[in-house]
Amino acid sequence: MFFSQAGARPQMWEVSPSEHKKWVEVFKACDEDNKGYLSREDFKVAVVMLFGYKPSKIEADSVMSSVDPNTSGILLEGFLNIVRQKKEVQLYWNEIRHIFTAFDRHYRGYLTLEDFTKAFRQVAPKLPERIILEVFREVDQDSDGHVSFKDFEYAMNYGQKRKQHGLDLLKEGEPL
Structure with a gap:
């Protein structure tokens, strides 16, 4: 298939310092009581703040199931990784939409x-x-x-x- 050769590729981009700072600020703003982690509800609020939508129960379950059982929620590093992956998917989808529109x-x-x-x-x-x-x-x-x-x-x-x-x-x- 031609697209396997020339198709859009998932983005691998460097997070700018300002974007990284914004993600950390959102984490801190959603970390009620300064626990050092985001609960399920905290995570949902953070996604709304960064991406403009409330994650589904399935998405929240998926994220929470990936959390280390020794912690009570999503630590900052885990949150940053999740946000980065979501951003890469968003950029990839936008690239596909752009190619389709050009056609x-x-x-x-x-x-x-x-x-x-x-x-x-x-x-x-x-x-x-x-x-x-x-x-x-x-x-x-x-x-x-x-x-x-x-x-x-x-x-x-x-x-x-x-x-x-x-x-x-x-x-x-x-x-x-």
Whole structure:
């Protein structure tokens, strides 16, 4: 699959000192009674402050289950790691959305084979037409001739997972 070669990659970016400071300040603000850790409820408030949404019960359960049983909550270092991971996922999703929007030149909310062909002609002019068609068919999950953002996001994530596991679908030596 083409996306496994050229797809968006999860961001690995350096946290700026000001962003790091903000995260620490949020931790301290949410650490009621200066316990040195965030309880489940404290964590939820911190996520609202940093990301603008209340985490689901499943997300909160997942985070709390990763906490060291010898502590009563999320310590600062753990919190900083969680926030960093959430930020990287957010940046990755934004990158996928940006790529989709660049392909969707007519602002229809879906991509056609023509959209794919035009985009690939700009970034990989020597890519054989059959590869573009193959990629389009693979990404068009329901074979309706339209690729929704959901289909596109799935393909980008699928390609990234395959790449991480060394399972790229493009045959070696095949031109991009």
